[in-house]
Amino acid sequence: MxxxxxxxxxxxxxxxxxxxxxxxxxxxxxxxxxxxxxxxxxxxxxxxxxxxxxxxxxxxxxxxxxxxxxxxxxxxxxxxxxxxxxxxxxxxxxxxxxxxxxxxxxxxxxxxxxxxxxxxxxxxxxxxxxxxPAGAGVLVSxxxxxxxxxxxxxxxxxxxxxxxxxxxxxxxxPGELPGxxxxxxxxxxxxxxxxxxxxxxxxxxxxxxxxxxxxxxxxxxxxxxxxxxxxxxVFLLTLQSFPTLLFEGGQALNVLRIGAAVSAVLSSALALTAGTLRQRIAYLIAGNCGIIFYGFASLSLAGLSGAILGVINLALAVTTVLMSLALLDNPDRAQATDRSDLFWRHPVAGAGLLGGGMALIGWLPLPGGTSYLLALQAAAANHWLELLTLLVAMALAALTLAQLAVQYLFGPSAAPMVAEPSLLGEIELDRPPPSRQLREPIGAVAIITVLLAVMVAIGIFPNLVLPTIEATVRSLAALGFS
Structure with a gap:
């Protein structure tokens, strides 16, 4: 079978x-x-x-x-x-x-x-x-x-x-114990x-x-x-399996929406104040998850459709960003935090980090942009304060990415090292060979490029997946979609 x-x-x-x-x-x-x-x-x-x-x-x-x-x-x-x-x-x-x-x-x-x-x-x-790794000479930290x-x-x-x-x-x-x-x-x-x-x-x-x-x-x-x-x-399956929870839940669904929106704002604010590159990426991921969860909790056609599309965007963006970080950290693990010109030294890894970050904060023409627009539509249908909360979260996330790009990606290139004058009796062979910048592996470049292309394709042509998503959401008869 x-x-x-x-x-x-x-x-x-x-x-x-x-x-x-x-x-x-x-x-x-x-x-x-x-x-x-x-x-x-x-x-x-x-x-x-x-x-x-x-x-x-x-x-x-x-x-x-x-x-x-x-x-x-x-x-x-x-x-x-x-x-x-x-x-x-x-x-x-x-x-x-x-x-x-x-x-x-x-x-x-x-x-x-x-x-x-x-x-x-x-x-x-x-x-x-x-x-x-096999043969590692150190213990787990x-x-x-x-x-x-x-x-x-x-x-x-x-x-x-x-x-x-x-x-x-x-x-x-339901209704077994009235009162x-x-x-x-x-x-x-x-x-x-x-x-x-x-x-x-x-x-x-x-x-x-x-x-x-x-x-x-x-x-x-x-x-x-x-x-x-x-x-x-699994959460979507739960809504399909136990629709009575939606009718008996009362104001609990409003609490879920507000909690998810506040979570997105808090995560985006923490991303803005984080001290390292990896921490900022982690908080951006958490903020994106908050907006996705808001879409699920809204229980509307636009919100659920945007949340499901956001899940697809999340999987692709996280893969792209973490692969780019792994490539930036290879072979010198400290260089991703010590340098400010990573894009100029590693253009493909830098583009993957920037493109994945843009997908996480909901910029068009990436699929995160369409997902965020649908989430905003669902928030506008609920209450203007919820819409304002989501907009604040998105603005903080965008400011974080801009700060990250300036601090780590597009900073000035390091000045070349000036050769010291030769010592008495020293010849050229006595000097250590100059360090050369390692090129990005071709295979890694191809993988990151394909991931970016897939995200851009889904972002430009969201109808590749949106009709299927909307058909699934409409099949939730308990929610009353038509």
Missing amino acids: LYLLLIFFPLSMACSVFLLRRLPRIAIGLSIGTLIIEVLLAVQVRVDDPVRVLGVTFLLSPLNQIFLFLFLGIGIATLAMALILPHGENFSAIGLLTIGQTVAILVMQDSFVTALVLVAIGLTTVLGIVDL RQTLATALKYLVLMVIAGILLYIAYVLTDIFR RISPARFILALLAAGFALRMALAPFHSWLVDLVSYAGSLAAILIIALPAPASLL
């Missing part, structure tokens, strides 16, 4: 890749081949053809098909980048496990099972944080261990909150807290800042660009 093969084929291949971890190029090549076969299998799966196996319904909707190809493409690009840049010894095996579990979330239509799979992804990806422990604890807590919420929805009977306070608000609070932890909404954002600052960039892609968007698809 194709559904089971889509899930278990990368999981089983991860075991084989783990045995070849001492041969990294072979392991990565085998992993890339596995994902290419996954793409071929995904093409053969019939859309909207549900299958029930062992009490679990498997279904690939047109929207989930878009995300399936998106996640597989990101996985192939990340593994291909691992052929060029340093990575952990078990990176290939962890990547296949993560992608296999993400595919399971996309095709399973059971909220209880997907909540457990989200916890399993947290247990898998935490290994990527502490993973060291204290900051990295603290980051892994914080991420693990918070993801387990998020999974527990979601699972409790789903258990309560299973035993919840009593409805538990729908409490259930929505549990769901909001669980998804806020996974999406790094303020004040639950600290794990994201530490992850971007101390973990490897390629490992961070597997943790941010795959599970976070998949968790929002």
Whole structure:
């Protein structure tokens, strides 16, 4: 059966890749081949053809098909980048496990099972944080261990909150106890807290800042660009499975919208005052997640459509930005924070960092621009204060990116070193050879260029995905869309 093969084929291949971890190029090549076969299998799966196996319904909707190809493409690009840049010894095996579990979330239509799979992804990806390259002569740093422990604890807590919420929805009977306070608000609070932890909404954002600052960039892609968007698809599945929560929730949905908007403002303000390049990028990601969550909480056609498009933009932008950071940090890890002329020295990596940042702050013609316009439309339909809050968050994020570009990318080039006069009896051969600027690897340049091209194409032609997104949103009959 194709559904089971889509899930278990990368999981089983991860075991084989783990045995070849001492041969990294072979392991990565085998992993890339596995994902290419996954793409071929995904093409053969019939859309909207549900299958029930062992009490679990498997279904690939047109929207989930878009995300399936998106996640597989990101996985192939990340593994291909691992052929060029340093990575952990078990990176290939962890990547296949993560992608296999993400595919399971996309095709399973059971909220209880997907909540457990989200916890399993947290247990898998935490290994990527502490993973060291083969033959590394150092131990995992204290900051990295603290980051892994914080991420693990918070993801387990998020999974527990979601699972409790789903258990309560299973035993919840609307109107069974008239005159009593409805538990729908409490259930929505549990769901909001669980998804806020996974999406790094303020004040639950600290794990994201530490992850971007101390973990490897390629490992961070597997943790941010795959599970976070998949968790929002689980949120959409929850709305489809338990529509009574929307009618019984009352003012709880207003609180969710306001909280998401305030989170976006707070994250953007923290990005403006952050001390390092990586921290600013992390806060920009958290601010983007806040606006995406606002779109989901608005429960309108424009808001939900913009949020789903924003999830696609988030996955592509995070992959581009983190790959660019990894390329800037190679081979000298300190140069990305010590220099101000990174764009002139590394134009493709600098363009990837700038283009991904523009996507995160919602600039056109990138898909983030269309997503933000739809979020603003939803906010204008709710209240002018919500619209103003989102505009403030976007303005702070734009100011952060402009400050980042001036401070790190487009600063004056370093003055060339003046040769010291020769000492008495010194000849030219006695001097050390002058250091040469290393060129950007061709493969890395190609990957970043393709990612930027894909984002620009979706931004210029949003109708490539928007009709499918709007059709999915309209299928939520409980929300009353027509």
